[in-house]
Amino acid sequence: MNQFILPYCPKYHQLQWKSKKIQSCLICLKAKKLSQYYCTECKQGVCNECIKPPLDGFYCGGNHKMQFMSNLPHHSCDLCEKSISQAYSCRTCDFDICENCIQFDE
Numbered sequence: 704m705n706q707f708i709l710p711y712c713p714k715y716h717q718l719q720w721k722s723k724k725i726q727s728c729l730i731c732l733k734a735k736k737l738s739q740y741y742c743t744e745c746k747q748g749v750c751n752e753c754i755k756p757p758l759d760g761f762y763c764g765g766n767h768k769m770q771f772m773s774n775l776p777h778h779s780c781d782l783c784e785k786s787i788s789q790a791y792s793c794r795t796c797d798f799d800i801c802e803n804c805i806q807f808d809e
């Protein structure tokens with residue numbers, strides 16, 4: 704089974720899995736970053752560089768099974784932000800990770 708642990712914000716609130724473009728990151732304070740983890744109490748997110756989303760291609764951070772999609776027009780990778788046409792993807796969360804960013808342990 705996949706271990707499903709949500710990370711915490713710097714003030715120890717539990718973060719929610721949520722795809723969002725944030726104004727500034729709670730940790731590094733950089734502006735306009737892609738974020739997957741959002742703190743509803745601080746009303747701010749943590750960017751994908753400070754807390755990496757799961758990148759094994761099996762489950763998204765919302766614990767949905769991800770699928771390899773070979774036809775994904777007009778999408779971009781949620782980690783490297785490159786435009787992509789195929790990716791490991793959770794359509795429920797609109798979370799897409801390209802083949803360059805995916806990490807399989809082997």
Ligand SMILES: [Zn+2]
Pocket residue numbers: 728729730731732733749750751752753754
């Ligand atoms: Zn950050």
Ligand SMILES: [Zn+2]
Pocket residue numbers: 712713714715716742743744745746
């Ligand atoms: Zn918080």
Ligand SMILES: [Zn+2]
Pocket residue numbers: 780781782783784785800801802803804
């Ligand atoms: Zn990527």
Ligand SMILES: [Zn+2]
Pocket residue numbers: 763764765766767793794795796797798
């Ligand atoms: Zn999902």
